[in-house]
Amino acid sequence: MVWVTPAERYYQYFIGEVAVEFLQPMINGLWSMLDPTTLFYCFMGVFLGTLVGVLPGIGPVGAMSILLPVTLNIPPLSTFVLLAGIYYGSKYGGSTTSILVNVPGEAASVVTCLDGYQMAKNGQAGPALGISAIGSFIAGILGTLGIAVLAVPIVSFALKYGPAEYFSMMILGMTLLVFLSSTSVMRALMMACVGLLIGTIGLDPIAGVLRFTMGIPELMDGVGLIPLAMGLYGIGEILTNVEQKIRRQISLSSKVGRVLPSWEDHKKSFGAILRGTVVGFFTGILPGGGATIASFASYAIEKRISRHPEKFGKGAIEGVASPESSNNAATQSAFIPMLTLGIPSNAGMAVLLGALIIHGFTPGPLLLSQHPDTFWALVASMFLGNLMLLILNLPLIGIWIQVLKIPFRILIPIIVVMCVVGAYSVNNSVTDIFVMLFFGIVGYLMKKLSLDAAPLILAFVLGPIMENSFRQALILSSGSIKIFFVRPISLSMLIIALLLLVLPPLIPALRERREKMIQEKEEES
Amino acid sequence: MWLKIADVIFIILAIVACLNGAKYGLGSHVNPGPGAMPFLFGIALGIFSLIDLLSGFRKGKSTIKDSDVWSDTDWKKVGITTVSLLLYAGLFNMLGFLVGTLLLCVVLYRVVEQNSFLKAVVPSILISVLSYIFFKIWFGLPLPSGIISIL
Numbered sequence: 001m002v003w004v005t006p007a008e009r010y011y012q013y014f015i016g017e018v019a020v021e022f023l024q025p026m027i028n029g030l031w032s033m034l035d036p037t038t039l040f041y042c043f044m045g046v047f048l049g050t051l052v053g054v055l056p057g058i059g060p061v062g063a064m065s066i067l068l069p070v071t072l073n074i075p076p077l078s079t080f081v082l083l084a085g086i087y088y089g090s091k092y093g094g095s096t097t098s099i100l101v102n103v104p105g106e107a108a109s110v111v112t113c114l115d116g117y118q119m120a121k122n123g124q125a126g127p128a129l130g131i132s133a134i135g136s137f138i139a140g141i142l143g144t145l146g147i148a149v150l151a152v153p154i155v156s157f158a159l160k161y162g163p164a165e166y167f168s169m170m171i172l173g174m175t176l177l178v179f180l181s182s183t184s185v186m187r188a189l190m191m192a193c194v195g196l197l198i199g200t201i202g203l204d205p206i207a208g209v210l211r212f213t214m215g216i217p218e219l220m221d222g223v224g225l226i227p228l229a230m231g232l233y234g235i236g237e238i239l240t241n242v243e244q245k246i247r248r249q250i251s252l253s254s255k256v257g258r259v260l261p262s263w264e265d266h267k268k269s270f271g272a273i274l275r276g277t278v279v280g281f282f283t284g285i286l287p288g289g290g291a292t293i294a295s296f297a298s299y300a301i302e303k304r305i306s307r308h309p310e311k312f313g314k315g316a317i318e319g320v321a322s323p324e325s326s327n328n329a330a331t332q333s334a335f336i337p338m339l340t341l342g343i344p345s346n347a348g349m350a351v352l353l354g355a356l357i358i359h360g361f362t363p364g365p366l367l368l369s370q371h372p373d374t375f376w377a378l379v380a381s382m383f384l385g386n387l388m389l390l391i392l393n394l395p396l397i398g399i400w401i402q403v404l405k406i407p408f409r410i411l412i413p414i415i416v417v418m419c420v421v422g423a424y425s426v427n428n429s430v431t432d433i434f435v436m437l438f439f440g441i442v443g444y445l446m447k448k449l450s451l452d453a454a455p456l457i458l459a460f461v462l463g464p465i466m467e468n469s470f471r472q473a474l475i476l477s478s479g480s481i482k483i484f485f486v487r488p489i490s491l492s493m494l495i496i497a498l499l500l501l502v503l504p505p506l507i508p509a510l511r512e513r514r515e516k517m518i519q520e521k522e523e524e525s
Numbered sequence: 526m527w528l529k530i531a532d533v534i535f536i537i538l539a540i541v542a543c544l545n546g547a548k549y550g551l552g553s554h555v556n557p558g559p560g561a562m563p564f565l566f567g568i569a570l571g572i573f574s575l576i577d578l579l580s581g582f583r584k585g586k587s588t589i590k591d592s593d594v595w596s597d598t599d600w601k602k603v604g605i606t607t608v609s610l611l612l613y614a615g616l617f618n619m620l621g622f623l624v625g626t627l628l629l630c631v632v633l634y635r636v637v638e639q640n641s642f643l644k645a646v647v648p649s650i651l652i653s654v655l656s657y658i659f660f661k662i663w664f665g666l667p668l669p670s671g672i673i674s675i676l
Contacts (some may be wrong), residue, residue, distance in 0.1 A: 070664070073665075075640070133585075184577070186573050186576055186577040186580070186639060187577060189569070189573045190535055190570060190573045190574055190577065192572060193539075193566050193567075193569050193570035194535070194538070194570065196562075196566040197538070197542050197566045197567065200562055200566065204549070204559035206559070207550070207558060207559040207561040209549050209550070209560075211545070211559060211560070211563060212547055212563070235610070238606070239603055239606060241601050241604045242603060242606050242637055243597060243598055243599035243603055362532060388644065394636070402575070410638075410648070412633060412638075413630040413633045413634060413639075413648075413649070413652055414652055414656075416610070416629070416633065417626055417629075417630070417652060417653075417656050418656075420613070420614070421622075421628075421656070421660050421666065421668065422615075424617070424666075424668070425660075425666045425667075425668075428667050430614055430617050430618060433614040433617060434611075434614055437607075437610055437611060437614060440610075441607060444603070448527075448595070448598070449527060449528060449531055466561050467667060469538065470557075470562075471557060474554070474555065474556075474557065475556075478555060479553070479554050479555025479556070507527045511555065
């Protein structure tokens, strides 16, 4: 009798033999993750992630963009593990500054300030940091389990998609991003169009015609993701920070003390952590949903269902546990659409998608079927990374408190140098530095005018894929545009996208809800 | 007002995209030409920008006030940083990575951060030398040597 593991039984039961093919690569992937080099990069990723989370000024997307050129010289798996580590590690670090200094290191940690800082002022900084790390860890692990469980069914389904479905899926993805953007729908759409236009710069892949290169030979290959992302998120942030006077001091009231929460704290937080994880996981899957919305949503839910809502905002431990779990679960689940469908749900995932393309991987369902070892090793790295983060953020929390004392402005020249080297080293060309500086100035002006860069960068990454799918679909249908409307999945996605754009302005309740969301985000920024 | 100016800039950008798209060739619906997508994206950008501009006029007031946009802007610091970065890029090959980075860091620490001369020079030397060792020697990146190679 053949012994069947519970995992095999699950996969055979739910999606048949296809999944069994993934079990061996899954085991191989888990083993390759234990390679010392990969482990080192995993540690570096989560360490740097926590660092950028702790230091307000440069976010995870900026850090990922800056390090992207450096990763050209390291193995692909190490690259993905490093960049992914920065991405989810930053959410752990973000809470530290929220709790201790009332300055969120990361947008997703804004809501943690409400109760976290109050706890610190009440002499409970330790338990606040502790429950934040524990909640983040539980959510991170459950979120990663979610990726492992959902990846195979989604990929099996997506493999049946044709170019028409892919095109419609990109349209839906971008619409969702625009719908959930922090600015108005119209401005987010404008930013997406600008991103799509930037994506057309360079040699047309089919006709071989140069588009918008302005006679600059370096632009023949188009604008690189690295100078674009580093400009918008790296140099743009630097220019914003140069003029800001961020004063950070750890007040005497925020003595950390014991970081392990009491049994009572655990009892209060357990439900909040689980609810936050569920809310965060499903919010994170949506393009544009992201960790910030997840943390706000879970905080609001927790406050609403609490028996003591009046304690929220005054140091309720559930007010820390819930959003912190939620933003970490959302961070993990954001990997699902990117890894399985090739659709990044936020700018960080777009940079990771860019890294996949740069290293010769085909994003989307083919990633799991062509490189299952890499896929599963990346998933395994998230389990290990979360464990490393728990250690970094509980017993070693003292390191980050010391880091908090470093003025960010001292780091500005270092970040500038890394950006310049990063942009230059892609093609050994000064033009790339100028491209980066140009987008840096654009990014700075966009920040001033509260224009969201995420739709731009996502559209830039998705644009060429979308153009290819569109052209392929038209070739398959001999030029008939009906192909997008006669295939049920494609049609459903287009209808949903249309409803998302049309309904909110027409239905007052939806419009009010959206406006409230934008207002909340503006207040937060 | 600033958002309206931004809308106008986007409309101009859309017109440029459409004109160039038409110049590259729109092709047919069976075989879209190289200019088809830029043309479509340009049209979309133009429509969205125009709607945003008109709705801005209709609403009368924006959620973002003009005074909010530039209120915390330190033009001197932003200007010096931007110009020094552009100069750094322009002179990157001539000065070389080491000398160029040293000068840039000194400017950023001394002028932008307003540190004393010693506090500006010491970290600048450290950053430029360490980054040179890290990127050029350890990672082997072909960063320009510039005037150092002449010396």
